[in-house]
Amino acid sequence: MAAHPGDAKTDTALLDTYLRHLTIERGLSSNSLGAYRRDLGKYLDWLERTDRGPIGAVAPDDVSAFLAHLREGEGLAASSVSRALSSVRGFHRFLLDEGVLDADATTRTRAPKLPSRLPKALTVAEVERLLQAADGETLEAMRDTALVELLYASGARISELVDLNVDDLIEPGILRVRGKGNKQRIVPVGSFAQRALDRYLVRARRELSTRGSATPALFLGTRGARLSRQSAFNLLDAIATRADLAGRVSPHTLRHSFATHLLEGGADVRVVQELLGHASVSTTQIYTLVTADTLRDVYATSHPRATLGGG
Structure with missing residues (x-):
């Protein structure tokens, strides 16, 4: 040594x-x-x-x-x-x-084999139900709707969204996200999410910002400070309960749903990789297994010669 x-x-x-x-x-x-x-x-x-x-x-x-x-x-x-x-x-x-050691004792150590777990995506109808449950006229409801819309529209991690500043909305329909390792990526924002963001910024954020000291944060809590990651988890739990989706929704569920629905719609896996901020396309390719399962289920229930009992 x-x-x-x-x-x-x-x-x-x-x-x-x-x-x-x-x-x-x-x-x-x-x-x-x-x-x-x-x-x-x-x-x-x-x-x-x-x-x-x-x-x-x-x-x-x-x-x-x-x-x-x-x-x-x-x-x-x-x-x-x-x-x-x-x-x-x-x-x-x-x-x-750094020269502290002259050999790496971990070289031959193998990680345990991980079970093949596919991400659970909501259906489009369930996403719409979640958004309806978030909607309302209170300041918090307008914020929550904008947050949920943006989670689904961008595929961003919850930590990335609560770290956003107003200036990260660089132009209508375009969002600048800082991912792991502080790497930046540009993500398009659909019209539904943009409309929810505009409503929040004009009618809710301005009022919430008067309750605390000045902050550039996009999403604010009830006291005017930057919304915390834990608070975002909690509000999403409450919305999921109102939508009768308790226990099935987390911020990562919406990220999974974003990727799965894009691929089901015909998006290229490398485009989805860029939007998600994955360093390797192999990470993104797990979502193609989800869509393959969906295709297999549809085929099995729809094609006349999919099973021996078919006509």
Whole structure:
């Protein structure tokens, strides 16, 4: 090994350095940084408790044992274990690049196989029902309608929408979104969403903004401050309950629905990739499986020779 980190205190200092690197060099969001901090804090604590540390002494078998602890000792799902491995792998590679370590103990470690889970999309009729449940004449209802319309019209993540400023509406029908790693993308906004936004801006946001200190935020809470991510989740839950869709709707459900409906309508998968802000088209291609399932169901129930019982 190179310059061995000698104890848990040193390892904690190295973790702080890595988190600063993720903040400054990679521009990760606070949510992503929080996930890295939790995963790696748990990793370093486990290394210390099991006398497998410091990190300079970690071997491949130790990394595998940590993953087994997460699966069997803590009962974490495969997706959570995979995320933890990604965090640990990134940390080790950073220390290797910085010359702290001269070998990467995570190279041969494989992530657990993830179950093939297709995203659940609403039907177009269910989206319309959700929007009808959001509609109203109060300031909050006008804001909520604009938010839900924009979630479905843009396919943006909820964190991206609550981070929007008024200036990100760069022209009618065009939205500037800042995604992961602070990467910007341009997203078109349909006429229904644009109309809801205009109504909110003219009739609601102006009033809400007088309740707090000046802020450039597009979506405001009842006290005039930027609407929080958790508040957006809560209001969507309430709208879904009114629409008789309780437990079936989250901001990500609308993102899934956006992608699925575009592909069902004939959109090219690479265009959908750009609109969603996916780094790789392979991430977007899972939605093509959803549309393939839909086509298969329609075929099975409609084609006269789809089954042996057909005429």
